[in-house]
Amino acid sequence: MGVAIHLQVNGKSCQDEVEPRLLLVHYLREHLGLTGTHVGCETSLCGACTVLVDGRAVKSCSMLAVQADGAEITTIEGxxxxxxxxxxxxxxxxxxxxxxxxxxxxxxxxxxxxxxxxxxxxxxxxxxxxxxxxxxxxxxxxxxxxxxxxxxxxxxxxxxxxx
Amino acid sequence: MATATKLIGKPIKRKEDPRLVQGIAHYVDDLTLPGMLHLGIVRSPYAHARVRSVDVSKALAAPGVVAVLTAEDVQGAIAPIPCAAQIPDMKPAPRPVLATNEVRFVGEGVAAVVAADRYALRDAMDLVEVDYEPLPAVVDLEKALRKDSPRVHDGLADNAAYHWALEGGDVKKAFKQADRVVKLRMLNQRLIPVAMEPRAVLAQYDRGDNRLTLWSSSQIPHILRTQIAAMLNFPEYGVYVIVPEVGGGFGSKLNVYPEEALACHLAIKLEKPVKWNEGRRENFLSTIHGRGESCDMELAVKRDGTILGMRARVLADLGAYYQLLTPLIPTLTGLMICGCYRIQNLSVEITGVLTNKMATDAYRGAGRPEATYFVERAMDAVAAELKIDPAELRRKNFPKPKDFPYATATGLIYDTANYQGALELALKKSGYKALRRQQAALRKKGRLLGIGLSSYVEICALGPSSAMPAGGWESATIRIEPTGRVRVLTGSSPHGQGEETSFSQIAADMLGVGLDDVIIVHGDTSAVPYGIGTFGSRTLAVGGTAIYRCCEKLRDKLLKIAGHLMQEDPAKLVLRAKQIVSKRDPKKSISFAETVGAAYTAKTLPPGVEPGLEATHFYEPSNFTFPFGTHVAVVEVDRETGEVKLVKYVAVDDCGNLINPLLVEGQVQGGIVQSIGQAMLEEAVYDDQGQLLTGELMDYAIPRAADVPKLETFHTVTPTPVNPMGVKGVGEAGTIGATPALVNAVVDALAPFGVRHLDMPLKRERVWKAIHQAPSESAGRPRRSK
Structure with a gap:
């Protein structure tokens, strides 16, 4: 039931199989160990989880990891x-x-x-x-x-x- | 200070920041342990209901689920949430960690589910079936006190948790002698703290050592350790509480919560690490709220503006159960109700009211913002009624600097102040006289400019143990290590305030070393001495003083050792820049490093001096401190839309000596913006069924960057004699001093419409209605004065 994704995070290539409902923020924090991106509300209202997706500031609690397939992501660590x-x-x-x-x-x-x-x-x-x-x-x-x-x-x- | 000051008083940038700006600091949720399970709490959707049954079978069968607990499973194993408040004749309202037969607020936990990952947990939580029988909810404070009101707790005679009263002087006489009595009914609305990091807990049990480790986002690691040990009947020496980075508290993490005990209980039972993360909605529902007090105030006044006496009747919304300090907070309102005025005849009655809502407790300011708001609003009502300038009225009623220490009618001793000094500076910096002229000119054109003052005094540096429920001291241990580095262990638990920097400044200056030679360790109960924690603007004044005293002890010891090595009288030596130097002959010196080395090699110590360089001090303050100030808010109200635009804001605060002006500035700015939130935007709204309508950031507006203007901040400096550094505390000044200034400004702007009071928050709709409704129908109008 996993979906294959391939993305660049802080300049590194990441290939994974993830549950389709996995939030990008949880992918970053729990699969990649990039815990500098914080979860403050899970409803896109507080902005603590903001990362850059292809250069745009995006609230990663309201984006699925599968939606980031092919994207270039910069987190605070990068x-x-x-x-x-x-x-x-x-x-x-x-x-x-x-x-x-x-x-x-x-x-x-x-x-x-x-x-x-x-x-x-x-x-x-x-x-x-x-x-x-x-x-x-x-x-x-x-x-x-x-x-x-x-x-x-x-x-x-x-x-x-x-x- | 005996040592030359190099760092104290300077705006040193923070030692904490490099790890925080790089995202490489660790909050509880950033920690992962092997085999870690996730805990979730199934919460009541009803404010008041009987729990007929809880069926966990489907949840237990769900994939990844490890355990599901209900109240039955923890009966006898986990004691209710502790409450440290002791008020005579207080009715009991302990919070069980999971609801037993009844739920009493929306968000109360009914079942605890443990699963292998977050997503499986979320699925399983939906499968817990709870059969509720709804009961009538108690929401409104006045209605709650009626005889025919339903009870929040069945067995209790009524919903009044306690009556607390205080009387000073001769109130009857004061009111008899008054030319006028000015009455005002005010509401200081319920607020939600909204720390940006929701609460988080991680518990781990090691059976071999019978060791329980609890990571929690908390302001009080040691108190939490003791209470968890007591709640679980687990030996305290086996409980290790670690507080890593904490993403804000504001009092909401000055508590003990069910999830902390449940995670520990489950970690022991399952022998697996258990983590719980609070969702934002849970944070709104079941982390403590603040404020929630209404007040009927009467001031007895002479025609010239002299306040003769005060009567205040306060109703305080406590919620359904007591958290750690719930019943105590309103009594702080009572103690501070006369503000910075000479009001020696006074009576205050406070009724704590049980309601079907989340408990209130200490939220930034905790009882003092309410007191300040009530008295400052009432002062403005007096000024309006007597047609005296609000600044003049305040001036007239301040005690003078020579009156300090000043004994209040509420039994406190204000340490030191120059209230008028702060007022005059605020008037000058805001251009008050010109503003009044501008206001008059604009009024002629139909524009609504309002100018609001607030002169406040707060009670800080909590506090002497005699006046605290469970100790008001703070601890420190300092070790100068053999390499000359200084390890400061503090019982304080800073969580964003920046004491890793300000404490380093103190220790470095006192011991004659550099800022980076010092490390501040906090929040790990196995590393630091037993401490009280960070709240009540106490960390610098109490925790910092403990560090100061340790440094004195170590300095004396270093000088003794150096004196012995140098054949010099220690009294004639001074410690500076990593040297111990003779005062008589500055060329005669010995290095700090050599002296430290001598303490550890212990071959050349003076007789009677112990080896090593470690000192501990438990500092007991002799009094609270009482910072003060005056804030001026200038607003313009749009008469067509009711929008309030904050045009100018000037704050003058006096927190005594400033150790790090940059950090002080941060506290003042942040506090004022939280006040703007209360005055303009924020309100926890429960409907008459006890549903929290503002249960999300979507519905509960906290200030955003675009909502606030540039704030101008200034200080007067009146050092306190209570502690050796003359520092008072500044963490809550903004939330205490600013709210009334803002509301006074809006009410002042609306004076041409006959508006004499408006309850917060001053949203457009409320302001617009006040302008457009006939004055006699105007919402929130005060009762007519006699």
Whole structure:
């Protein structure tokens, strides 16, 4: 009853047979051991499970593993291997650290990946654009201000590199 | 402080963050053990029903199912959930880990299913057949207290769990002397904490060692260990509680829950690791709620605004059963009800009410946000009625700095404060006078600008043991290891607040080492000394002070050893930058490393000094601390849509000395946004059948990034004399101070319509109705004053 899937996760090729109803988030966490992607609601409302699927920020609790067949996925664990990271932390990760953009850290991986998607599409977002782009990621600890500053920090750093 | 300060007071970025931003930290659900089974709880869909029968046969036969338990199976094996609150004449309402003959709230567990994987578990849970006979549900607080109300618990005379009263001064006289009595009925609505990480539990049993290990997303590892041992009648020395990364608590994980005991029981019984993950809907239904208090308040006032006395009658929605501190929380409202005002004549009556809902308990602020809200709303009602500026009214009624320590009519001793200092700074930073002018100008154009103040005092650093149900101290052990690295073991249990950083700052400064020479260990009961945990804004002021005291002990010992090696009087030595230096001759020094080495090789120790470098301190605070501040909210209300736009927010908080201003800022920002949630968006709504209508993030709105503006935060610094670092605690200031400022601002904006009060949350519909209904029909209007 398994369905064969073949996908790229953080640059690695993964081939598996999975139950058709298996959620992508459970595939990532339990089959691949990538537990940096968190489950906060299972209903796509909190954004803790956000990953990049073919570059788009997707809530992996509301996508089946079989739907990701053929896709390229980046989870929080894979960010340090992206070209933007330049061998260290990705500038968005660095921004969250520099600007105190997290407290408990549970929403952080999803928040970071949503911000990565935003900055790839819009390298100079305004405060309002950042807030809108992160509206699908809930944080109960920080009050968001420091998260906005973290994304601004990363945007600035990424822009400086391109120059 | 005796040592030179290098790190304390600086906005050091967090040591915790590298693992968190890379997704390589471990929360409970990230742990997997060989042979691990999954536990699920079948929950009642009824608020109140008799359980006629539970048929588990189909579930047991389902693929992958290992066990199904009902109340019968755990009878006598697992004691009910403990409640630490002791209130005279309190009626009993213990929560069984699985419902026995009756269910008393939607979400109460009826059966526990164990299966090999999550998906098989989900399938099997649907196969448990429960035959319920619905009973009338008790939902509304006033109705619950009527004689003809159905009972939440059959055997009890009524639904009043307890009556708690407090009286100070001469209330009758105060009301007799009053020029006016201002009355207000207010609701501080039930809220749901919504930590981003739902609860999670993993239990493992080793029969050979008779060792039970429990990983849990908890704020209180040791209390949990003791209670699990007691509930399961298992020797406490065999119980190991480990709290790994915790994704937020806000009080919701300051508790002991059925799933913790059930997972342990099942791990022992099945000799397999058992994991339970809470779904978000379960989190809404069966993790503690907060607030849920209504208040009838009367203030006796002189024409000039002097408050002579207060009467408050509070009804507190306790839910169906007691969790760890359920009955106690409303009494904190009682203790703090006079806020930061000189109100020496006061009477407070609190009735704890049992209802067919999930228990309320400590949610960020726990009783104090309610007190602050009630008194701050009432102060604004007085200001409106007497036509006195709200800032002036507050100024008039503050105790002065010279009045501290200040004894309240509720029996507390406020440590130190300058309330007016914080108020004036908030007025200045918000441009208060200009705002009032702007408001008047806009009103002429029909625009609705509102300015709201809230001056608050909170009770923090919980607390002296004499005033706590089960110990208010905190512990620390510090070991300087032979290589000179410092291991700090704390009984506190930080879960996002950042104490791995602030505690490191304290230890590094005190011992003259670097930040990275220090590691903070917490949350593992086999590694750290018995502790109380993290809640009540106590971690830095109580847990941090225990660390400070340990450092003093170790510093003294290091100086003794160094003095012996240097042939110098230890009193003339000072510890800094990994050197022990003579105060008389700075060229005369010995390295920290050599001194530490001497403590371990133990060949050259001074007489009477023990080898090794380890110190333990159990710090007992002499009092609570009482941080304070003033917040100013400025809103504009759209008269066509009822939408409230938060235009400006200025917070002035005084939490004493700041160890790490960055972390303080994080706490303040986060707290205020939770307050915005309460004021504008959040409310746990139960229908008259006791169904939770806001049982999902879809229906229960917590603030999103786009819902909040930039907040401006400032501090005054009035160090507390209660502890040596002069720190007070700041974890709850935002949720205590901000809510009334926001509501006061909206009510102020609506003053031209004769609106004098609105209950939270201030959703568009409610605000629109207040504008568009005739004032006499306006919802939530206060009773007429005499």
């Amino acid at each position: 960010l340090t291997s992206t070209p933007e990271a330049n061998g260290g932390l990705h500038p968005v990760q660095e921004g969250f650290w520099e600007k105190h953009g997290l407290q408990c850290g549970y929403c952080t991986p999803g928040m970071i990946l949503s911000a990565v998607e935003l900055l790839r599409e819009n390298p100079s977002p305004s405060d309002a654009q950042i807030r809108r782009a992160l509206a699908g990621n809930l944080c109960r600890c920080t009050g968001y201000q420091h998260i906005i500053e973290a994304v601004e920090y990363a945007a600035k750093k990424l822009r400086a590199r391109k120059r």
